[in-house]
Amino acid sequence: MPSDQVHPVDRVRPPESAGERETLTGMLDYLRDSVVNKVAGLTSAQAFANAVPASALTPAGLVKHLTGVERFWFAIDFAGQDIDWPWTDDNPHGNFTLTDSDTLPALVAAYQAECARSRSITAAASSLDDVAVGDGMTFNLRYALTHLIEETSRHLGHLDLLRESTDGSTGE
Template sequence: MPEIARTRPAEDTDERGTLTGLLDFLRATVELKLAGLTEEQAFARPVQPSALTPGGIVKHLTGVERFWFAIDFAGLDVEWPWSEEDPHGCFPIDPGDTVDGLLAAYRAECARSREIVAGASFDDQARSEGMTFTLRYAVAHLIEETARHLGHLDLLRESTDGQAGE
């Protein structure tokens, strides 16, 4: 099997470079998901327990919105979305979390993100220290991140109650 090159695209380039770079990154990721699998493994239908939950994914996406737009791009002084024990937001559900609460938090964070995006140019660069990406890159990255996790949500929902998503 040929080696699969998977390179993150430049974070401060034009639309063509950003979008084609992210697409090529995702295309290589598709290949990597099958790399090294036998025919039996690639065509099996494994149903293994996972730590992923639909609620945990929404909670994670809420943190991702805040991290990329409010904290890193806009440089706002807002609460860090994840704990020291879980610095990357690995989908934990905490006591007291509810579906309504998680969705309300997600909607509110998306609304703040929309305001930040509406008030800036795609050519504007992130304001947080050490960040070099443009708003264009952040928007494209959130498309990638959200799409990836929607795939997880599709599988989890189908496994939970049989509903297959669009």
């Protein structure tokens, strides 16, 4: 596979009989790796194409959006870090918009780095009951993990459809 493409990663199935924290973080990590694998092997043209004409969604745009979601929920809202906001003023909760300088490998690398930051924040929390410290936030870590499982799963469904429409690839 050319170096300008994304390579698949090994996924570890989440534990089926573990504590709540291990189950939630294991499931989210499995889904995060699934996002990477779903776009692995796509050409730039495929990653940036609107494969389903009625929709503006692209595989690359979904990866960029999920990067913003990770940053927003864990680093900014939960941990209260003073870092760049992932959304623009004209699209305050989207970030599906791609720029001419975006590449799929760079978007995936940014996603993986943001997931690593989220993992670190999650691991540093003493309990799933820890409450977010971001300005005006009242949710706990359990809620953030559950929300990210839902959001990542929903967008994996979109990626499934986009990938199948693009090159016929199906599967996990």
